[in-house]
Every structure is written in C-alpha cells, then in structure tokens.
Amino acid sequence: MTVLVLGGAGYIGSHAVEMLHAVGYDVAVVDNLVTGHKEALPEVIRFYEGDVRDREFMREVFKKEKHIEGVMHFCAYSLVSESMEKPMKYFDNNVGGCISILEIMQEFNVKHIVFSSTAATFGIPESSPISEKTPQKPINPYGESKLMMEKMMDWQSKATDMTYVALRYFNVAGASDDGHIGEAHNPETHLIPIILQVALGKRDNVTIYGDDYKTPDGTCIRDYIDMEDLIDAHIKALEYLKAGGKSDQFNLGSAHGYSNLEVLNAARKVTGKEIPSKIGPRRPGDPDELVADASKAGHVLKWKAEHGLEHIIEKAWNWHLNHPNGF
Ligand code: UFG
DSSP: OEEEEETTTSHHHHHHHHHHHHTTOEEEEEEOOSSOOGGGSOTTSEEEESOTTOHHHHHHHHHHOTTEEEEEEOOOOOOHHHHHHOHHHHIIIIIHHHHHHHHHHHHTTOOEEEEEEEGGGGOSOSSSSBOTTSOOOOSSHHHHHHHHHHHHHHHHHHHSSOEEEEEEEOEEEOOOTTSSSOOOOSSOOOHHHHHHHHHTTSSSOEEEEOSOSSSTTSSOEEOEEEHHHHHHHHHHHHHHHHTTOOOEEEEESOSOOEEHHHHHHHHHHHHOOOOOEEEEOOOTTOOSEEOBOOHHHHHHHOOOOOOOHHHHHHHHHHHHHHOTTOO
C-alpha cells in the first residue's frame, strides 16, 4: 500500500518521504518543484512532476498509483509577508489545490489524508499556551487559507467517508539526522536558518525584529518543533486514521517557548560562533508569544516532542555546514 506525498520535494515533505521510506512504507511523490528540490528526494521514490490543481495530471497519478491508502498533503505557499501582498496567490494555490485533491481522492475512493495546518490559523491568541479550543482568528491570508483548508476537509469528511487529520505546526526547524536534507528556502525568512547563515559567514548579522514585546526579554517567544518529531506525528496520524480514528485537529509543538534572543544564544553555543546581531523594528503581524498546548496529540496520537532547541539547532547546523549554498 502506498502513501502519496503531495509537496514531497519541499522542506517538510522531503523529510516525510525519507522517514516514511525508512520505516518501510511504499512512497510516491507529487511536486511542481516551484519551491521544492528534486535533489531532496531519494532516487528510489516514484516522482510525478506537476501541480495538484491540474486535475488531469492528478487523475493520471491516481490511475498509475493503484494502491494509495493515504495522502500526506504538504504543498502550499507559506510566507506570511508575501501572503499579505499577494493574497490571491495564496488562496488560488492553497485553497484551490486542496479542492482538487479532495475531489480526486473522492473520485478514486482514497479515504485518508493528513495535512499541514499551522499556528497561523490562531492569529494573535488571547491566551497561551494555545490548545485546540483556542479560537482560530487568522490575521493574514496564509493563515486564512489554511483555516479554509481545514474547514473544507471537515465538510468533506461529513459528506463522504473520507477522514482527515489537520496538524497545526508551530515553528518547524531542524534537518535530517545525517544532514543530507534540510531547510533551503529562497528567499530565507525564518529565524534559525538566518542565524546559521550568519554563523557560516554568508550574512553579516541577524536583525532581531523588536525588543519591546510583552515577554521577559522583550523579544518574541516561539515554540520550536524538531523535524523528526514533526514527521513522527504525521506517521502516527496516518496510522490513527487507518485504524479507524475519527477526523480531528491537533496542535503540534514542544509546549516550551524560547525568545528570539534565547534562540540566538543557543545557536552561539551550538556553533561556537559569535553571530553578530542587532535589534531592528518589529515585523508587522508578529504575535508576542506562540506556544502550543500539545496535550491532545499526546492523548489521542500518543505523540510528544522528544527533542529540544539545542538538538534542533545542531541538526540544522549540520545541514548548513554540509550545504552552505542549499541543494
Ligand atoms: N525573526 C527575527 N529576525 C529574522 C527572522 C525572524 O527576529 O531575521 C523573528 C520573527 O520576528 C519572529 C521569530 O523570529 O519573532 C520567528 O520568526 P520565523 O519567521 O522564523 O517564524 P514565524 O513564527 O514567523 O512563522 C512560523 C512559520 C509560519 C507560520 C507561523 C505560525 O514559519 O509558516 O510560524 O505563526 F505561519
């Protein structure tokens, strides 16, 4: 039986492909390579290059892959600031892609889907940590598009016998254990890879966006989740659905928040580099603190984050050292 990984050449998707393959699943991948890298895929994996919104292409994939038991859906645009400038790009790709996938799954009677949602669906939460009961009020088109995808899955699961799990990631970071795949965005906007590019000498310094937030050191607090832990949750979610589990949503994080300065200091410790930094203005749309209450995933999926911030940075550093220019 096959797991079809949509967006399998991207940062998170490629780690899912690798771990699924390593634990013995038969894996096939769809990716349009707009932000993904074919080099991130093991050669043994069946790969289909195309866009999930292209229904004819997707029908061909589902015809060729006769034994799809579940879909993991990672393909989406995910830059918050870009989504503010080009909202239709995000709704077209993220929501449009999701409609196509759900239609084709129904046409080919594929029953289970695990998909990437995000803490961005919560917007600026009234309280922390954030549980599944926290109201979802996105403040940017990216988060809105993911919330729409959650709702579409939910309605489809009510109308058909399809079941889904939405995994709302907090801040994903890290890389594969041996450092041969990792984070390679262009442009890079995320804190940990930017800090590590400074450590490598590829940037002069990192600007910390704002030190006047309502947090102990004034910089934003985020909850970092290790890539391996994240993919482990996807595999557990797929197994849960295959075992008859009902459709559900889970917040995924470590339940531990780190301020941006704490992340910077942890990276200085791991790399042994000075990593020059400066304080800049706030970045629009950044909430003070985003920390997950992941206890529901613990109870239902028997999942918990095993790895802490230093481990995450060590893995990411290993990848950056081996691939200073990305793939
Ligand atoms: N930051 C800096 N300097 C930088 C880059 C980031 O200070 O050069 C700060 C940000 O302002 C923020 C923190 O580091 O306070 C983390 O920022 P990231 O861009 O690494 O991550 P975000 O928390 O903005 O975004 C992540 C995911 C998004 C998702 C969001 C959910 O990458 O896809 O969490 O809130 F939408």
